[in-house]
Amino acid sequence: MKISKTHPRYESLKYRHRLVEGLKKGYVTQSGLISHGRGEAFDYLIGEKTIPEAWEAEKAAVALMLLSKDPVISVNGNTAALCPKELVDLAVSLDAKLEVNLYYRTLKREKLIERILKKNGAEEVYGVGRKANKVVPNLDSDRSKVDSLGIWASDVVLVPLEDGDRVESLVAMGKKVVSIDLNPVSRTTRKASIAIVDNVVRAAANMIRLAADMKGMDREALKSVLDGFDNGENLEKTIRTMRQDIS
Ligand code: PTJ
DSSP states (O other): OOOOTTSTTHHHHHHHHHHHHHHHHTSSOHHHHHHHHHHHHHHHHTTTSOOHHHHHHHHHHHHHHHHOSSEEEEEOHHHHHHOHHHHHHHHHHHTOEEEEOOSSOOHHHHHHHHHHHHHTTOSOOBSOGGGOOEEOTTOOSGGGEEOTTTGGGOSEEEEESOOHHHHHHHHHTTOEEEEEOSOTTSHHHHHOSEEEOSOHHHHHHHHHHHHHHHTTSOHHHHHHHHHTOOHHHHHHHHHHHHHHHHO
């Protein structure tokens, strides 16, 4: 279907269309469409823009990932449909690995997502097929299957559109977890080391810009960005901003 650029909801329709295409091709799940609807509702509450609190969290997340030894970006069906190029570019800017990690895991979906990432410039994609040979302890879903050279070995994991269980389990393994979830009260958001309450499409683009600016900073300067960020306080402010935006 062709969406007219003059339609007042062009952007929103464009992303819905990408998900529907992904569903038809088999890498987005029906549940993924429901998740997106929930995300859209929260996005409405922040005016479908990056609020200052999200920008601060994105900056802290970029500092953390630039400081880390082995950062990984986790990719699922929705994010592969919405912003594959941005995720690949972000991985390049942050020198991070890309790992496919799915709740509704099938080899077919893993391979389709790997192909999309490679088509968008990824050289290596972790977590596909037998490469997901480690199991995250205390996690009761297929999300527990991770790559020994990817998420398993990582010190920081960026998890867009997550379910809270895995965030908790990854944190329990001693990793720092950066979440991107529009729901400011989800378990994912509450349990993440740094919670970004923004649309993954905007967050990924913002983080690419931030990484370009921050790459030249020395470690002390990056540490001071990170130390100046208080995740709990930032989340409280996020909820206040959301309330103000509605009233
Ligand atoms: O591809 P799979 O098999 O890994 O499945 C992926 C889904 C998305 C189905 C799975 O992770 C899932 O069920 O997620 P949840 O539990 O619905 O959580 C998704 C969260 O992401 C919700 O809190 C939504 O509000 C939020 N969300 C949805 N769309 C976006 C979003 N956050 C940021 N940007 C979005 N575009």
